[in-house]
Amino acid sequence: MQRNELLEAVDLIYAAALNEGASWQDVGDKLMALMQAQRATLWFADEGGMPGNLLMRHDSYDEEYASRYVLLDPYRASAREVSVEETVRRRGDVRLGHEIVPDASYVKSEFYGDFGRKSSRRYMIGGLISVSKVIPLGLHRDAASRPFSEEDKRTLSQLLPHLQRGLQMRARLVPTTSSLGAGALDALPIGVIVVDREMRILYNNAEAAALLSDSQSGLSSGRPRPGTVTSAFRLFARHPDDDAQLCRLVAAASRGGAGGGMQIHARPGVSPGDSTMLSALVCPALRHLSSSTQPNMGTGVVHGAATVLTRHLLRPSSPPVGLLIDLFGLTRAEAEVAVALAGGVTAEDVARTRRVSLDTVRSQIRTVLRKTGASGLRDFERLIALSSTMHTSGSLYVRCPEDDSFRARS
Structure with a gap:
């Protein structure tokens, strides 16, 4: 073959x-x-x-x-x-x-x-x-x-x-994702960074630029401004173990692999509980995410490159309950538990707040994972992060007040 x-x-x-x-x-x-x-x-x-x-x-x-x-x-x-x-x-x-x-x-x-x-x-x-x-x-x-x-x-x-x-x-x-240009990418509350296999940055959106310019962040580069990058600035994780893992995931995705997820620790010396902790998803680079000037150039994988999607791990932006019901077929109770988990609380906290047994909450968590297709809580968090992009300012999803559902903005 x-x-x-x-x-x-x-x-x-x-x-x-x-x-x-x-x-x-x-x-x-x-x-x-x-x-x-x-x-x-x-x-x-x-x-x-x-x-x-x-x-x-x-x-x-x-x-x-x-x-x-x-x-x-x-x-x-x-x-x-x-x-x-x-x-x-x-x-x-x-x-x-x-x-x-x-x-x-x-x-x-x-x-x-x-x-x-x-x-x-x-x-x-x-x-x-x-x-x-x-x-x-x-x-x-x-x-x-x-x-x-x-x-x-x-x-x-x-x-x-x-x-x-x-x-x-x-x-x-x-x-x-019908026509993602630079404006839409800059409106996302997640960082979008396109790198080549040598970790040189080809593009980053506004959220990524802000993240990379944060002196306490676990990720950094030599270029904090959003847009297409013309100079060879390298993306790197400040923690050596994180940098090695990030490089491995980018290398695999740039060779045609499906990518993977990881956690980026805060800058050494910053408290582990600080909100600069990041989650990162590495996947193949797509052409329309790699050009801010040609958003309709067609989709496909950019060989030799990868996309790194990042967001603050302890600053979750949770989607509305109604959106999770519409997207994944959750019941209202399951969606409320999902939003609570995305907020960083434990199953015990959810049970105590909702005044139900811990076994009930654990059963609901298993059902949420099954319905969303998540392989575990970390994968579920990634899905919630992506779902959260649908209701931010400038969102492409809007709430319909007559039935509390969410539909694509026309």
């Missing part, structure tokens, strides 16, 4: 996630070409809430599958037995069809005999993606093709984390 083909697939995933220059059907076409498959399946709700195959144009087989055979699909039945928590632990785990359902059982099944045989579903390779629930991804070959191989598993395992991240972006960020 040529590396540039994989990079092209990663480009398409993020472009489709932000609805700029590519669709999820383009992603499906690319996956099928890479894997020499006849079908790609990823059933996901559309903007109207109706389930459909995200990776292929609707055809009679999808209609037949949705109306009857989805209930007989042995692969999907196996996926239903896996929890969101287990999917998180198995992130990147790709399996061949016979590793999920024994081949002899599959070819004798009613599903294959009545439907799979005629719809090019003799051989399968797939993995599980966790957004707000477990979603199986499958690529299929017909009986005239060769079975998928271990090499195919390695190829798909490199793309699965990007598909996971892209679908999370699709579910949570698409309404706010």
Whole structure:
């Protein structure tokens, strides 16, 4: 498999996630070409809430599958037995069809005999993606093709984390990212810093400039002004261990990896409880986040670069309860607990304030993590930070007073 083909697939995933220059059907076409498959399946709700195959144009087989055979699909039945928590632990785990359902059982099944045989579903390779629930991804070959191989598993395992991240972006960020220019980026209460693999800053927004110019911050550089950077100023963490980890994450993301999160400690000598503690999320650099002068230049990954999203860890900006209800399907009680946790309090504090048992709060926390698709409290905090950008001054989300819901600003 040529590396540039994989990079092209990663480009398409993020472009489709932000609805700029590519669709999820383009992603499906690319996956099928890479894997020499006849079908790609990823059933996901559309903007109207109706389930459909995200990776292929609707055809009679999808209609037949949705109306009857989805209930007989042995692969999907196996996926239903896996929890969101287990999917998180198995992130990147790709399996061949016979590793999920024994081949002899599959070819004798009613599903294959009545439907799979005629719809090019003799051989399968797939993995599980966790957004707000477990979603199986499958690529299929017909009986005239060769079975998928271990090499195919390695190829798909490199793309699965990007598909996971892209679908999370699709579910949570698409309404706010149709045309992000410098003005919109400067309105965000999170720092946006684009760096190359040598940690040289290519761009930073207004919040990042303020953060980098703070003498007590754990991050610094030689340039505190917002905008595109023309000189080679380096981003660095003041704590050596943090700097080493940040460099590793940026190096991985700039090579096409999916990135990761970390905590940036306050400047040495500053109290650990100080509000200069930062959280950072490192992800592939996207073209429209890399240019303040060409905001509509198209989406895609800027190879050799990464985006670092930062915010104050102990100065959380919590989104309204109604927004969390709309975004993630939380109940009001769950959303109120989520906002309280984002404010930095403990589960014990929440239980005491709400006058409920600690077991009740812990159960609500587990439900919040499941519904938001967060892998843990740190991942949940990242989602809350991103959700918070939707209701700040200049927000692209507005509250509708008639039903207390939040909708994209027109």
